[in-house]
Amino acid sequence: VQKGSLPNKALSDQHVVMATDYDVYVLRPDQSPEDRQRFHSMYGAVVECLDATAEQATVASTCFGVSLEDVFKVHCYCLNTGKQLTSLRGHHGQVTCMDLRNSPPNMLVTGARDKRVRVFDLRTPRPVLNQYAHPLGVSSVQMDDWKVVSGGQEGSLCVWDLRMQTRLWEMKPSKLHPIQYCHFRGPHLIAACYPTSTCSKQDLLDQHRHHADVKGRINVYDFSVDQTTHDVPDICKADYDEPEGYNYNINLAMPYD
Numbered sequence: 001v002q003k004g005s006l007p008n009k010a011l012s013d014q015h016v017v018m019a020t021d022y023d024v025y026v027l028r029p030d031q032s033p034e035d036r037q038r039f040h041s042m043y044g045a046v047v048e049c050l051d052a053t054a055e056q057a058t059v060a061s062t063c064f065g066v067s068l069e070d071v072f073k074v075h076c077y078c079l080n081t082g083k084q085l086t087s088l089r090g091h092h093g094q095v096t097c098m099d100l101r102n103s104p105p106n107m108l109v110t111g112a113r114d115k116r117v118r119v120f121d122l123r124t125p126r127p128v129l130n131q132y133a134h135p136l137g138v139s140s141v142q143m144d145d146w147k148v149v150s151g152g153q154e155g156s157l158c159v160w161d162l163r164m165q166t167r168l169w170e171m172k173p174s175k176l177h178p179i180q181y182c183h184f185r186g187p188h189l190i191a192a193c194y195p196t197s198t199c200s201k202q203d204l205l206d207q208h209r210h211h212a213d214v215k216g217r218i219n220v221y222d223f224s225v226d227q228t229t230h231d232v233p234d235i236c237k238a239d240y241d242e243p244e245g246y247n248y249n250i251n252l253a254m255p256y257d
Helices: 201-207
Strands: 008-011 016-019 023-027 037-041 046-052 056-062 072-078 084-088 095-099 107-112 116-121 127-132 138-143 147-152 157-161 166-171 179-185 188-193 217-222
Touching: 016 046, 023 046, 023 056, 037 056, 037 072, 046 095, 056 095, 072 095, 072 107, 107 138, 116 138, 116 147, 138 179, 147 179, 157 188
Parallel strands: 095 138
Antiparallel strands: 008 016, 016 023, 023 037, 046 056, 056 072, 072 084, 095 107, 107 116, 116 127, 138 147, 147 157, 157 166, 179 188, 188 217
């Protein structure tokens, strides 16, 4: 496994994909651990993160001593043949997270320490979306047909619209810890904030003893809840069908807001 950290691995219904410092293997249920198949090996290129589906796997690695464009790359492999399908470029910092399993076919979303979220079409090497997202780097991502959810090292959680390439929603569940995990399904979104492995528990207790979430927290958001404010005085309501006066250059995030 990787030195000083938990092993990188990805699970699917048919196999397990796991990584050491430089090598990535696929293990199928009918195989013994000794028969695992190695499909990625690049000495000096440390495996940072990975994800997999039943047919494909994506591996992010960092390899110094080459051109800047080749330092941070994501490789896509076919698990049936073990052959590399494509190599994705465009990152300018360590790739810290990615989501292949939940993405639409031929799509991949990545987050990196260069503070950006990128969406790739696996049929082309360059990103189709390159969005500045979090000031301290991206720690967790997931996407579907029309949106991307990202979590940052600064502890904020964002929802991005792929069609307009704008941020729709932002929340900061924790003031102390990064978003280490986020996942959505239907109208529900789960976010987990907890200390990193390099953070001293005693230092946290000494500095933030009075914070309720010093050890971390898990938040669940339900976007199906009706949040319409009732019994609001008419003077506080706006009628968008009959706008009056100057709009003060207010730009709506969505045209139907």
